[in-house]
Amino acid sequence: MTVIAFPSGTSEIIRDIIEEIGRPVTFYTIWSSQACAVCSLDPVTNTSTDSFCPVCSGVYWTPIYSGYTFTAHVNWKFADYNDYTTGGITYLGDCKVKIHLSGIAEQVVNDAEYAIVDSRRTSIEKITILGVPTPNRVIVDLKEENDVG
Numbered sequence: 001m002t003v004i005a006f007p008s009g010t011s012e013i014i015r016d017i018i019e020e021i022g023r024p025v026t027f028y029t030i031w032s033s034q035a036c037a038v039c040s041l042d043p044v045t046n047t048s049t050d051s052f053c054p055v056c057s058g059v060y061w062t063p064i065y066s067g068y069t070f071t072a073h074v075n076w077k078f079a080d081y082n083d084y085t086t087g088g089i090t091y092l093g094d095c096k097v098k099i100h101l102s103g104i105a106e107q108v109v110n111d112a113e114y115a116i117v118d119s120r121r122t123s124i125e126k127i128t129i130l131g132v133p134t135p136n137r138v139i140v141d142l143k144e145e146n147d148v149g
Contacts, residue, residue, distance in 0.1 A: 006132060006133055010131075010136065011100075011131070011134070011136040014100065014131075014136055014137055015100040015136075017073075018071060018072065018073050018098060018099070018100050018137075019071055019100075021073055022071035022072050022073050022074070023071070023072065023074050023117075023118065024069050024070070024071060024072075025069065025070055025071075025072040025074065025097050025099070025115055025116070025117050026067045026068065026069045026070075026115060026116045027067065027068050027069075027070070027108050027109060027112035027114075027115045028065040028066070028067050028068075028112060028113055028114055028115065028116070029065065029066055029068070029108060029111045029112050029113060030063045030064070030065060030066075030111075030113060031064050031065060031066035032063075032064045033061040033062060033063050033064060034061070034062045034064055035060065035061065035062075036048060036053060036055050036056040036059075036060050036061075036062065037055065038050075038053055038054070038055045038056070039053040039055070039056065039060065041060050042060075046060070046061075047059060047060050048060035063113075065113070067116075068104070068108045068112075070099045070100075070105060070108075071099075071100075072097040072098055072099045072117075073097065073098040074095065074096075074097050074117055074118065075095065075096045075097075075098075076094070076095050076118075077094035077095065077096065094141070094142070094143055094144070095117055095120075095122055095141075095142040095143070095144065096139060096140070096141055096142070097115070097117060097139070097140050097142065098137055098138070098139050099137065099138045099139075099140070100136065100137055100138075101129065101131065101135055101136050101137050101138050105138055106129065106138060109124070109127055109138055109140055110127065112124055114145070115140070115142055117142060120144050120145075121144070121145045122142035122143060122144050122145060123142065123143050123145055124140060124141075124142060125141040125142060125143050126140070126141040127139075127140055127141075128140075128141075
């Protein structure tokens with residue numbers, strides 16, 4: 001049986017490559033939440049007593065986001081690709097970002113609600129941890145969100 005010997009320092013080499021060719025990607029996680037200043041809390045449902053509140057729309061708790069920026073290798077699959085469907089045109093922008101696996105990177109990516117890549121808001125579709133013999137990078141599949149409004 002042949003034993004595969006991996007070169008030493010692969011994690012540092014991958015980190016250096018990502019740092020050299022990477023761009024900033026910001027992942028946003030819910031840091032805290034703020035109570036609505038207009039309506040009151042229904043303790044049974046933990047939502048607003050006013051379903052039609054103009055401030056919180058009946059949710060009562062408004063999330064406060066915190067952003068974590070990492071340098072990542074960014075690949076856009078179909079940049080500004082138009083998907084013609086029965087309902088009209090859907091603008092697609094599938095993206096993959098590769099981040100060096102550090103102490104906080106995996107936790108932030110797992111907890112993130114959305115990410116900003118090249119000034120575009122994207123939703124997280126899939127998270128893959130890669131690396132041999134030990135994990136050393138995270139690949140995140142993102143999908144560009146449509147602008148509403």
